[in-house]
Amino acid sequence: xxxxxxxxxxxxxKNGRRSFFTITAIALGFAAVNLFSGFMEYMYLGTRExxxxxxxxxxxxxxxxxxxxxxxxxxxRYLLTAEEKQTIENICRKNSAVILTTPQLNISGLxxxxxxSTIFIGQGIVPSAMETFLSRITIxxxxxxxxxxxxxxxxxxxxxxxxxxxxxxxLLDLGVGSDxxxxxxxxxxxxxxxxxxxxxxxxxxxxxxxxxxxxxxxxFAQMLYDTSGADRIAVLLSKTExxxxxxxxxxxxxxxxxxxxxxxxxxxxxxxxxxxxEMFDVIFLFLFAIVFIxxxxxxxxxxxxxxxxxxxxxxxxxALGLKRRGVMLLFALESSLLGIVGTFVGLVLTIVSRWIxxxxxxxxxxxxxxxxxxxxxxxxxxxxxxxxxxxxxxCLIASLLPARRAARGNIVDALGHV
Amino acid sequence: MALIELENVSKNYRMGQxxxxxxxxxxxxxxxxxxxxxxxxxGSGKTTLLNLIGAIDEPSSGRVKFKGKxxxxxxxxxxxxxxxxxxxxxxxxxNLIPVLSALENVILPxxxxxxxxxxxxxxxxxxxxxxxxxxxxxxxPDKLSGGQQQRVSIARALVTGPSLVIAxxxxxxxxxxxxxxxxxxxxxxxxxxxxxxIFSTHDERLLNHVDRLIRxxxxxxxN
Numbered sequence: 001x002x003x004x005x006x007x008x009x010x011x012x013x014k015n016g017r018r019s020f021f022t023i024t025a026i027a028l029g030f031a032a033v034n035l036f037s038g039f040m041e042y043m044y045l046g047t048r049e050x051x052x053x054x055x056x057x058x059x060x061x062x063x064x065x066x067x068x069x070x071x072x073x074x075x076x077r078y079l080l081t082a083e084e085k086q087t088i089e090n091i092c093r094k095n096s097a098v099i100l101t102t103p104q105l106n107i108s109g110l111x112x113x114x115x116x117s118t119i120f121i122g123q124g125i126v127p128s129a130m131e132t133f134l135s136r137i138t139i140x141x142x143x144x145x146x147x148x149x150x151x152x153x154x155x156x157x158x159x160x161x162x163x164x165x166x167x168x169x170x171l172l173d174l175g176v177g178s179d180x181x182x183x184x185x186x187x188x189x190x191x192x193x194x195x196x197x198x199x200x201x202x203x204x205x206x207x208x209x210x211x212x213x214x215x216x217x218x219x220f221a222q223m224l225y226d227t228s229g230a231d232r233i234a235v236l237l238s239k240t241e242x243x244x245x246x247x248x249x250x251x252x253x254x255x256x257x258x259x260x261x262x263x264x265x266x267x268x269x270x271x272x273x274x275x276x277x278e279m280f281d282v283i284f285l286f287l288f289a290i291v292f293i294x295x296x297x298x299x300x301x302x303x304x305x306x307x308x309x310x311x312x313x314x315x316x317x318x319a320l321g322l323k324r325r326g327v328m329l330l331f332a333l334e335s336s337l338l339g340i341v342g343t344f345v346g347l348v349l350t351i352v353s354r355w356i357x358x359x360x361x362x363x364x365x366x367x368x369x370x371x372x373x374x375x376x377x378x379x380x381x382x383x384x385x386x387x388x389x390x391x392x393x394x395c396l397i398a399s400l401l402p403a404r405r406a407a408r409g410n411i412v413d414a415l416g417h418v
Numbered sequence: 419m420a421l422i423e424l425e426n427v428s429k430n431y432r433m434g435q436x437x438x439x440x441x442x443x444x445x446x447x448x449x450x451x452x453x454x455x456x457x458x459x460x461g462s463g464k465t466t467l468l469n470l471i472g473a474i475d476e477p478s479s480g481r482v483k484f485k486g487k488x489x490x491x492x493x494x495x496x497x498x499x500x501x502x503x504x505x506x507x508x509x510x511x512x513n514l515i516p517v518l519s520a521l522e523n524v525i526l527p528x529x530x531x532x533x534x535x536x537x538x539x540x541x542x543x544x545x546x547x548x549x550x551x552x553x554x555x556x557x558x559p560d561k562l563s564g565g566q567q568q569r570v571s572i573a574r575a576l577v578t579g580p581s582l583v584i585a586x587x588x589x590x591x592x593x594x595x596x597x598x599x600x601x602x603x604x605x606x607x608x609x610x611x612x613x614x615x616i617f618s619t620h621d622e623r624l625l626n627h628v629d630r631l632i633r634x635x636x637x638x639x640x641n
Contacts, residue, residue, distance in 0.1 A: 003522070003529045010517035316513040319474050320574075321502020321530045323495050411474040415509070 004326075008334035011306070012341070018302055019338065025298040026342025026391055029291035031349040033387050036287055038354060038377035040280045043366075045378065047277075048240065049137055051270035056104070056125050056133040058234030059243045060250070061269050062088055065260045067231060076187040079105075079229030084259065088233055091253045097242045102129035103230030105221040109184025111196075111214070113172040120168060120182065122214045124221025125234075127154035133236065151176040151200025159219035161199035167211035169201050176201060182216075186226035194224050240266075295391060299398035303335050307402040314406050315414025324407040331406060335399030339392040346391075347384065354379065419486055421582055421614055422448035422471050427480035429466050429637075440466040442637045443480070450581070451612040453605060453627075455619055458634035464618035465586050467634065471616065472505050472584045473497045485581075502530050506575030508585035508617070512567040514559040520546060520570045521555040527578045545573035549603060565596035572603060576613065585617035589624065601627050 012019045051057050063071075067078040080088070085103055092101040105124035110117045131153065154161050162182075164174060174180055176198055183193035196216070204210045222228060237246055247263050254261050267273060307314070314327055322330075354377040361374040429441040440463045448454060448471070456464045469475035470482050473489045482489045484500065492500065501507075506527075514523045521542055528538035546555055549569040559567055568588060575583050585604070589597035601624050608615050616632075625631055633640040 002535075003525070006522070007515065007517060014517055312511075312513065313515060316507075316509070316515070317526075317530075318498070319472070319501060319507050319513075320527050321498050321500075323498045326530070412469050415474075415513070 004330050004333055005337070008330060008337050011310075011334060012337055015306070018305065022298050022302040022338050023342040023345055026295055026339060026395070027346035027349055029295045030343045030346025030387055030391060031353060033288060033291055034346070034350045034380065034384055035353055035357075035377055036284060037380045037383035037387075038350075039375070040284060041378035041380045041383075042376045043276060043280060044273075046373075047270070047273045048266070051273050052236075052240065052266050053133045053137045056102075056123070056130055056234060057266055057269055058100075058102075058133070059237040059240060059266050060235040060247055061264045061266075062233040062235065062250075062254075063231070063262045063264070065262050068262065068264075071231060075225070075231070076227070079187065079227055079231055080233065082228045085230055085233065087257060087259065088254070088261070091257060092233075092235055092250065094253075095246055095249060097237045097239065097246050098235055099238055100129060100132055100234075100236040102126050102234050102236075103218060104232050104234055105218060105225065105227075105230050106232075107184060107216070107221045107224055109182055109224070111168070111172065111180050111182045113174055113178070113180050116172055118168070118171050119212055120214050121209070121212050122162075122182075122216045122221065124216050124218045126156060126218045128156050129234075130154065130215070136236070151198070154199055154215065154217055156217065156219075158199075159217045159223065160194070160196055161217065162196045162220065163200045163202055163215040164198050165204045165210050165213040166201050167204075168214060169198065171211055174198050182224060184224055186224075187229075188226065190226065192224055192226055194220065196220070243267075292394065295394055296398050299335055299338065299395050300401065302338070303331060303399045303402040306334065307331065307406040311406070311409070311414045314409065315411050315416075318411045319415065327407040328400070328403040331399050331403035332396055335395045335403075336392055339395030342395075343388045343391050347388075350384070353377070420447040420483075421450050421452075421485060422446075422616075423481075423483040423486070424467075424470070425481045425483070427470060427477045427482060429463075429470060429475070430478045440637050441470070441477075444637075444639060445480075446632065446639065448582070448614060448616055450614055451608070452614050452616070452629055453608045454614075454616045454630040454632055455625060455628040456616065456632045456634060457619060457622075457625060458640075459620060462634040463637040464620075464634055466637075467632075468584050468586050468616065468618055471582075472507060473501050502527060503578060504581045506578065506580040506583040506613075508568070508571050508575045508583065508588045510587035510590045512559070512564070512571045512591075514567055514570055514574075516559050519556045519558055520551060520562065520566075520573075523559070523570055524573045524577050527574060531578060542573070542577055545577045546570070548576075548607070549573045563596075564592050565599065568592060568596075568600050569603065572600070572607075576607065576611075580613065582614045582616065585615065587618055587620070589619065589621060594623070597621065597624070 052059055064078045064080050071078040089101045092098045102125065107122045107124055109120060111120045154163060169175065172180060178198045180196050180198065181193050182196050183191065186192045204213050237243060243265050247265060251263055317327065357375060357377050363372040363374050365372050424444050424446040427441060427444045428439065431438045431440055444467065456467055458464050470477055476490055484504065489497065515526065524542040524545055525538045528541060546552055549572050551566060551569050554562060554566060562570065589600055592600060604615050605627055607613055
């Protein structure tokens with residue numbers, strides 16, 4: 001076998017220019033796929049962290065059954081009561097993967113500065129819990145989501161202190177320290193109004209939400225809706241990979257306790273993540289198809305030329321007693337070597353390009369985001385391994401057709417080939 | 419028993435609409451340890467005859483036997499094994515693998531045979547010494563003269579210890595002096611090892627060196 005590898009390797013060196021172009025095609029294909037995979041991974045991780053931590057949705061969100069369909073029409077009926085809340089938290093705490101459970105209550109209504117009113121959508125969350133969520137962000141870009149522009153953090157002990165999206169504050173001409181009034185219907189349908197003080201201004205990073213979003217302490221949301229309940233409980237886990245397993249466990253535990261609940265994972269609650277993933281998966285598919293075709297054509301062309309040029313050599317080897325499968329093996333080895341060298345060069349190219357991008361940190365504005373964020377290329381070993389295997393097998397397959405032609409050719413004709 | 423037997427062998431080639439008869443009803447025996455030349459003008463069918471004897475081509479009719487066994491009945495794999503174990507080939511244009519050294523070229527048939535690298539190395543070195551190329555083992559073909567390349571080719575043909583060495587115009591690409599040396603070398607190996615040699619040539623000067631002359635003309639044997 002070593003002799004055949006030697007022949008294959010030396011022929012690659014001998015046909016330096018042609019080998020160079022084939023190896024370059026494979027290397028660029030490998031690098032393109034892996035750099036894009038790295039960028040996709042960065043997008044997925046970023047979007048995931050935004051959903052779980054920056055937006056404080058947690059890994060799991062627990063609702064009363066039917067809330068997502070009918071909660072808006074009959075909020076009183078589908079809110080989790082204080083007792084249910086407590087039972088849920090007790091059950092969750094028994095699971096070692098659960099770091100935090102925190103109730104939330106989303107509200108909506110009108111907010112006024114005394115002269116002008118506008119609608120708002122508010123997320124009622126326990127301020128200290130929010131800080132726990134934010135502290136677990138590891139992806140640099142996620143911190144740009146709901147990035148605080150000015151002011152101070154919300155406090156559990158000061159339910160009237162709220163955070164306003166920058167666009168909403170601008171509409172009402174409010175700044176840090178300004179007072180406003182939020183009013184809405186309680187869960188029983190009564191009108192209710194409460195004073196708020198703007199503790200901070202932040203950027204939601206979403207064009208659609210920037211002029212109507214506010215974050216309020218959970219206690220404030222309860223007071224405005226005049227309820228002791230919550231519409232959901234967010235559950236934060238130690239590891240994202242445990243999401244499905246913990247959900248399955250909790251579902252069983254809740255059923256045993258007689259609780260009729262729905263548990264959604266962060267993927268199910270984050271439509272944005274799903275859309276981003278779907279979009280990038282489609283782009284990746286196109287890219288992969290292009291790389292596939294370029295590499296396939298390049299290797300087939302190269303191996304076709306190799307077989308043609310070495311017809312007499314094939315005839316000689318067959319005359320010396322090499323079997324047909326031996327000839328096929330010889331060309332398959334040569335093609336595989338091209339694939340291996342190409343992917344190795346591609347690996348180096350990927351690492352160097354990734355390093356350059358991560359050092360320079362070019363910025364961009366992703367769709368639906370208002371801030372410029374740095375582009376980062378993640379290191380994705382699985383993608384590299386799979387693309388290496390794929391390209392090696394592709395090169396092997398691409399060599400089969402010309403190799404088969406070479407192996408099945410007439411020996412006399414091959415020996416007489418000029 | 420004859421080493422090679424041809425029984426009424428014909429070989430036709432189709433060239434477009436025309437069928438060309440390269441060999442017409444050849445009946446012939448090659449005996450062990452013979453040093454035979456196939457002589458005839460260009461197009462007389464010399465190469466075709468050697469190709470059929472060497473199991474790299476199949477007759478259109480008739481039978482080619484090696485040690486009494488019909489070669490045509492063998493599968494492609496079995497014919498490959500037969501060529502590897504029992505035949506050695508020397509080509510007019512040497513046909514060495516350009517990316518391999520002289521030694522690596524000679525080792526090649528043994529590697530196809532699948533013997534250990536150490537044994538292959540020893541046998542190949544011995545053959546290269548035999549043909550006077552012990553100092554050129556690491557040279558690639560393009561660094562060797564025509565005569566040296568043909569010597570490597572002879573060493574390669576002999577390395578598996580074949581029963582028969584088939585040489586198609588082995589001296590055609592060599593000058594007269596080198597051609598004589600090559601024929602002398604083959605003759606000596608034939609005398610020393612009793613290996614059967616059959617080679618084609620159209621050079622009448624070489625015919626004095628052979629035991630037996632097989633004359634071919636228009637695809638037929640001539641007395």
